[in-house]
Amino acid sequence: MEQVYRYIEEHKDMYVSWLQELCRIPSVSTQDRGIEEASSMVEALVRQIGGSAESIPTSGHPVVYGEFFSGKTKTISFYNHYDVQPEDPIEQWECDPFTAEIKDDKLIVRGAADNKGALMARLCAVHAYLQVYGQLPVNLKFIVEGEEERGSLNLSDFIEQHPDKVQADLCIWENGIVNDDGSFELKLGTKGILYVELIARGANTDMHSLNGAIIENPAWRLVWALSTLKNRGEEVLIDGFYDRVATITDGERRLLEKQVYPEKETLSRYGLDQFLLGLSGMPLKEKLIFQPTCTICGMVSGYTGKGSKTVLPSEARAKLDFRLVPDQDPEEIVQLLRAHLDLHGFEDIEIVARKGSRAAKTDPAHPLVQQVMKAAEAVSGKAPQIVLMNPGSGPMYQLCQQFGIPTVGFGVGNSDSRKHAPNENIFIRDYVTGIKMAAAVIHELA
Amino acid sequence: MEQVYRYIEEHKDMYVSWLQELCRIPSVSTQDRGIEEASSMVEALVRQIGGSAESIPTSGHPVVYGEFFSGKTKTISFYNHYDVQPEDPIEQWECDPFTAEIKDDKLIVRGAADNKGALMARLCAVHAYLQVYGQLPVNLKFIVEGEEERGSLNLSDFIEQHPDKVQADLCIWENGIVNDDGSFELKLGTKGILYVELIARGANTDMHSLNGAIIENPAWRLVWALSTLKNRGEEVLIDGFYDRVATITDGERRLLEKQVYPEKETLSRYGLDQFLLGLSGMPLKEKLIFQPTCTICGMVSGYTGKGSKTVLPSEARAKLDFRLVPDQDPEEIVQLLRAHLDLHGFEDIEIVARKGSRAAKTDPAHPLVQQVMKAAEAVSGKAPQIVLMNPGSGPMYQLCQQFGIPTVGFGVGNSDSRKHAPNENIFIRDYVTGIKMAAAVIHELA
Numbered sequence: 001m002e003q004v005y006r007y008i009e010e011h012k013d014m015y016v017s018w019l020q021e022l023c024r025i026p027s028v029s030t031q032d033r034g035i036e037e038a039s040s041m042v043e044a045l046v047r048q049i050g051g052s053a054e055s056i057p058t059s060g061h062p063v064v065y066g067e068f069f070s071g072k073t074k075t076i077s078f079y080n081h082y083d084v085q086p087e088d089p090i091e092q093w094e095c096d097p098f099t100a101e102i103k104d105d106k107l108i109v110r111g112a113a114d115n116k117g118a119l120m121a122r123l124c125a126v127h128a129y130l131q132v133y134g135q136l137p138v139n140l141k142f143i144v145e146g147e148e149e150r151g152s153l154n155l156s157d158f159i160e161q162h163p164d165k166v167q168a169d170l171c172i173w174e175n176g177i178v179n180d181d182g183s184f185e186l187k188l189g190t191k192g193i194l195y196v197e198l199i200a201r202g203a204n205t206d207m208h209s210l211n212g213a214i215i216e217n218p219a220w221r222l223v224w225a226l227s228t229l230k231n232r233g234e235e236v237l238i239d240g241f242y243d244r245v246a247t248i249t250d251g252e253r254r255l256l257e258k259q260v261y262p263e264k265e266t267l268s269r270y271g272l273d274q275f276l277l278g279l280s281g282m283p284l285k286e287k288l289i290f291q292p293t294c295t296i297c298g299m300v301s302g303y304t305g306k307g308s309k310t311v312l313p314s315e316a317r318a319k320l321d322f323r324l325v326p327d328q329d330p331e332e333i334v335q336l337l338r339a340h341l342d343l344h345g346f347e348d349i350e351i352v353a354r355k356g357s358r359a360a361k362t363d364p365a366h367p368l369v370q371q372v373m374k375a376a377e378a379v380s381g382k383a384p385q386i387v388l389m390n391p392g393s394g395p396m397y398q399l400c401q402q403f404g405i406p407t408v409g410f411g412v413g414n415s416d417s418r419k420h421a422p423n424e425n426i427f428i429r430d431y432v433t434g435i436k437m438a439a440a441v442i443h444e445l446a
Numbered sequence: 447m448e449q450v451y452r453y454i455e456e457h458k459d460m461y462v463s464w465l466q467e468l469c470r471i472p473s474v475s476t477q478d479r480g481i482e483e484a485s486s487m488v489e490a491l492v493r494q495i496g497g498s499a500e501s502i503p504t505s506g507h508p509v510v511y512g513e514f515f516s517g518k519t520k521t522i523s524f525y526n527h528y529d530v531q532p533e534d535p536i537e538q539w540e541c542d543p544f545t546a547e548i549k550d551d552k553l554i555v556r557g558a559a560d561n562k563g564a565l566m567a568r569l570c571a572v573h574a575y576l577q578v579y580g581q582l583p584v585n586l587k588f589i590v591e592g593e594e595e596r597g598s599l600n601l602s603d604f605i606e607q608h609p610d611k612v613q614a615d616l617c618i619w620e621n622g623i624v625n626d627d628g629s630f631e632l633k634l635g636t637k638g639i640l641y642v643e644l645i646a647r648g649a650n651t652d653m654h655s656l657n658g659a660i661i662e663n664p665a666w667r668l669v670w671a672l673s674t675l676k677n678r679g680e681e682v683l684i685d686g687f688y689d690r691v692a693t694i695t696d697g698e699r700r701l702l703e704k705q706v707y708p709e710k711e712t713l714s715r716y717g718l719d720q721f722l723l724g725l726s727g728m729p730l731k732e733k734l735i736f737q738p739t740c741t742i743c744g745m746v747s748g749y750t751g752k753g754s755k756t757v758l759p760s761e762a763r764a765k766l767d768f769r770l771v772p773d774q775d776p777e778e779i780v781q782l783l784r785a786h787l788d789l790h791g792f793e794d795i796e797i798v799a800r801k802g803s804r805a806a807k808t809d810p811a812h813p814l815v816q817q818v819m820k821a822a823e824a825v826s827g828k829a830p831q832i833v834l835m836n837p838g839s840g841p842m843y844q845l846c847q848q849f850g851i852p853t854v855g856f857g858v859g860n861s862d863s864r865k866h867a868p869n870e871n872i873f874i875r876d877y878v879t880g881i882k883m884a885a886a887v888i889h890e891l892a
Contacts, residue, residue, distance in 0.1 A: 030753065151754065191656070195754045204717035205538060208866040209767050210637070210837040212741030213734045214721045219742035220676065227673035230666065232791075271650035275660045288659045295658030296665035297757050302744035303765060307476035308596050308641045308800060309532055310767050310839075311743050311866055319749060321655050321756050345678075354754055391656040393756075420654050 001378075004439050007128045012432050016107070018045070019120040019431065020100040022082075023109040029083035030150045035061045038082040042066075042119070042144050049127045051140070056162065060154035061146030065165055068126060068140040076445055077141040077168035079399060079407075080119035081148035084111035085420045092422035105428045112426045113417035115174045119144060121412050121431060122172070125438030137446030141168060143399070148174070151195070151354060152395040159398060170368040170445065171400045172438075173409030176387075178430040179260070180415055183382035184437060186373065187409035189361030191292075192324030193393035194333050198222060199350040200316045206302065209310040219301040222316035225346040229294060229320075229337075234277060236294045236322075238340040244327045248290050255364060255386045256285050262415060288391050293323040322356075323393060330356025360396035361389055362406040368445060372408045375440035379433060384410075410437060447824075447889055453574045454881050461881060462553070462874060464491070465566040466546040468528070469555040475529035476596045481507045484528040488512075488565070488590050495573045497586070502608065506600035507592030511611055514572060514586040522891055523587040523614035525845060525853075526565035527594035530557035531866045538868035551874045558872045559863035561620045565590060567858050567877060568618070571884030583892030587614060589845070594620070597641055597800050598841040605844060616814040617846045618887065619855030621836075624876040626708070626861055629828035630883060632819060633855035635807030637738075638770030639839035640779050643798040644668060646762045652748065655756040665747040668762040671792040675740060675766075675783075680723060682740045682768075684786045687779065692772045694736050701810060701832050707731050708861055715862060734837050739769040768802075769839060776802025806842035807835055808852045814891065818854045821886040825879065830856075856883060 008015070027038035039055055039062050046053035046066035053066040064082065087097035087110045095101045100109040107117075122142070129136060143165070147153050159166055176185045200218035207215065230236050248256070263280055267273070275284055297320060302313030322333060334353045341349050362369060364386055376384035390409070400407045412434035418424045454461070473484035485501055485508050492499035492512035499512040510528065533543035533556045541547045546555040553563075568588070575582060589611070593599050605612055622631045646664035653661065676682050694702070709726055713719070721730055743766060748759030768779060780799045787795050808815060810832055822830035836855065846853045858880035864870045 193756070195756070202718075205864075206535065206867050207716065208838060209741045209743050210734075210739075210769060210839075212739045212767070213737060213769065213837055214725065214730055215716070215718065216722050217742060219745050220672075223669050223672045223742065223745075224678055226666075226669045232670055270653065270661070272648075272661065276662050279660065284660055288656075291659055293655075293658045295655045295758060296663060296669070296747065297655050297755060298748035298750045298759070299665050299669075299762065300746050300750035301742065303532070303534075304744045304746035304750075304763070305477075305532065305534070308643075308765060308767075309476065309743060309866070310639070310641065312741060313744070316745065317750070319754065321658070321754075323656060323659065391659060392654065393656075421651075 001440060001443055004128050004132045005436050007132050008432060008435050008439065011128070015124040015435060016428060016431065018124065019107070019117060022116050022120060023100045023111050024098055026098045026110070027083050027146070028086050029061060029147050031086060035083070035146055039064050039146055042082050045123055046142060049123060050130050056158055058154035058157035063146070063155070063158045064142070064144040066142035066144070068136055070136040070139050072138050074445060075139040075141060075168045076442070077143055077171045078122050079171055080122070080142070080144045080174050081115050081146065082119065082144050083146045083149050084114065085149050089422060094423055102428065106425050107428060108423055108425045110424050112424050113413035114419040114424065115148070117413070117426045117431055118175050118411035118434065121434035122438045124435045125442065128435065129439050129442055136442065138442060141165065148394065153355070155395050156398060166399060166403065168405055171405050171407045172441065173396060173407045174394065174411070175413065176410040177413040177415060177417065178433060179385055181382065182380050184376040184380055184384040184410050185387055186376060186384045187387045187390045188364055188369065188407070189389035190359065190394045190396045191389055191391055192328060192330060192357045192359035192397065194322040194324060194330040194356035195354045196320050196334065196337065197352040198225065198318045198320065199352065200225065200348065201314065203312070203314050206314050207312040209312045211312045215312060217312055218316040219313050221346065221349065222301065222318055225341060225344065225349050226296070226318060228340070228344045236292065238336050240336045241333065244329065245292065246326045248286070252388055255388055256289060257282065259285060259385060259387060261285050261288070289389050290325055292325050292328060295321050297321050323391065324359050325389070326359045326361055329358060357393060357395055358397040359389065360401040360407065362408060366406045368406055369408050371444045372441055375444040376410065376437060379437045379440050447886060450574050450578045450885050451882050453578050454878060454885065457574070458878050461570040462877065464570065465553070465563060465877065468562050468566060469546045469557050470544055472544045472556070473529050473592070474532050475507060475593050477532060481529070481592055485510050485592055488528050491569055492588060495569060496576055502604055504600035504603035509592070509601065509604040510588070510590040512588035512590070514582055516582040516585050518584050520891060521585040521587060521614045522888070523589055523617045524568050525617055526568070526588070526590045526620050527561050527592065528565065528590050529592045529595045530560065531595050535868060540869055548874065552871050553874060554869055554871045556870050558870050559859035560865040560870065561594070563859070563872045563877055564621050564857035564880065567880035568884045570881045571888065574881065575885050575888055582888065584888060586888070587611065594840065597639065598803065599801055601841050602844060612845060612849065614851055616891065617851050617853045619842060619853045620840060620857070621859065622856035623859040623861060623863065624879060625706070625831060627828065628826050630822040630826055630830040630856050631833055632822060632830045633833045633836045634810055634815065634853070635835035636805065636840045636842045637835055637837055638774060638776060638803045638805040638843065640768040640770060640776040640802035641800045642766050642780065642783065644671065644764045644766065645796040645798065646671070646794065647760065649758070649760050652760050653758040655758045657758050661758060663758055664762040665759050667792065667795065668747065668764055671787060671790065671795050672742065672764060674786070674790045682738070684782050686782045690773045690775065691738065694732070698834055701834055702731050702735060703728065705731060705831060705833060707734070711861065735835050736771055738771050738774060741767050743767050769837065770805050771835070772805045772807060775804060803839060803841050804843040805835065806847040806853070808854065812852045814852055815854050817890050818887055821890040822856065822883060825883045825886050
């Protein structure tokens, strides 16, 4: 593999420029920008490197499917996405969000960490491997979707219509970081998600607030309904919500103990005195990784402008996300939520639920995962850090776990990569290490 | 008076066009729009009719003070305002909110009912009276402020610096409606008000909602805090809130029994099945007129746009108004609210309180009030309906009751005038009747 690593080092400027080119396309899925351009570039690159590629339509944005068939028995798939989050608030960027500037070894651009850096590192690894060895030791599949940043809304179209393309022995998941000490973070799972909007309705129009004396206020109803969902001890009060939550095994607990969470840095960065409920150490990590959540993401009713307006609102809305853990089922949670609201006298409050996703985890003892861990140690010289479940979400259950495909994620981000935020960035050195890591995994899994 | 009434009928197109001109100025006080333009027009009109006028500065918007001095002993003051509520939600208007369109005898424009219609009717009455008789039988004062719609924030500047201009034998209050049966509604009092904003703060920036597991969510804190303020039986739970609420006298109860509240029409108009708590009849009227309220007028946190965004908000805000009854004191209520939040563990939630006003009531047996009642019956041919307290609010205590000045309010609105709401309107016929009523009152009180 030394030859491959050397080739990567010698061509790193070219590999960086490939990444810059992809990042300069503002492929913001939620705004339908740059989708055709970004998907075409990924498709073209797979072909240029020596694979076959096609753009597979869905009800939303196309999935780019790439394949490198080597005739070997083992198949590895890579799950990535070519879409990015919106760049706003744009005034908080230190440079244009889509120019892809490099400052002090840092590439600053929307998508650098999430997820174009990891995607491109994998494609570059295949390129370097083929340049040095002429052939691959495993079959490779690239599944690159264009709607991850809006909840993988139509990935199921692809999965249902192309079960053969989904099949693999191991799926390398989209993302991960290189820790401050140079070790790799390996992600073996992800929380699930359920996103709902609750809508309370009153009179058919806003009214003068004097009517608050005698006419139902949907803002009050929503407040009362929400206050029944979670108590101040952060327990979700929906009957049955925790019933399917799997207990943490001793093995998981041991791995969680090893996981480092930067408490001081996080508090200071976000101007906070303490974490929720004053947690720290293991209880904090347990809550972050293994506990489901119920979060108000947005709430609106009545007059929200400057100054005062004495109005009785006609409607009140709240957006909530539930981050789910194994073995919670988002569809069941919607039913439990409906039953809860009905039970508490809120039959009138409408629930608009988006399609959710279940949590997924892979056993760290799985032989293929063990091989990825070996590759990580070989490349970085350090034992990787295992993250049993990513506290964010993704379609891992849908794409892999339901078919019994083990998954492990790694990537080229860092502990301050600012995903979904202004000044998203990666270090060039982490990108180069990430290319080597992908090449090592291909080699190791042979 | 027949001559005056005839003059009004003959010049009604002119009087309507004066009103349209004033209504076309979007004098939204809470957004500091159109203030100079509207106050100047009122000032100019008083002079044009034959009075003296000046624009008296305050810490906020100026008070236009107009005077018609006839040398008689009796003085009547008119309290009105030239400012209006914001026009949003603009998409619910059937025409532009400031074009002042007339459709089927109905003038549809922000400010038509609240309060430019009543103000202009009074000025037109003075104009007609002077055109016909050449002189007035009483001294008249016009106190026209520009901040009523944001709680008369700086009217106290005017009251303290110009006690002579406030003095009067009777004050005609800003507003009222013409009932569906053609009788006048006479308002003898008004609820007080306290308007506050509650602000809960979390991290210094919005974060990825995965952090909801371990970082305090200000939206949840606000929901929990609000839910301690009022229960689902509509009782305000702030300790001491009801302590100063005066009991209803037998005389008040008798007048309340006579007051007609259009239950069926209101429910059908606003698309409602029932009133709050299923109330109707006397208990409904008692709640509307004599009970204090706590109303959420607005609420906002996090992402409120289309679709989903998985964000942990950094801030949550709620705007609340309390409608107060005699003898509640708004300054005391702020203290009680602070103590309540502290007691329930919400020391971190900030209260931004606007200056409130106390409730006020005038005795229906007062001789000058009786004369206004006579004038109302003379103009409409029907006994007026007495409203002991307007369930809305205004600075009546500040401007009149604290100086022992009796007050009675009447106006040109109707039972569906949509004050503070889209499609605010008055009927042209009510406007003309309102001009006659103001002229009759001037005549009757001589």
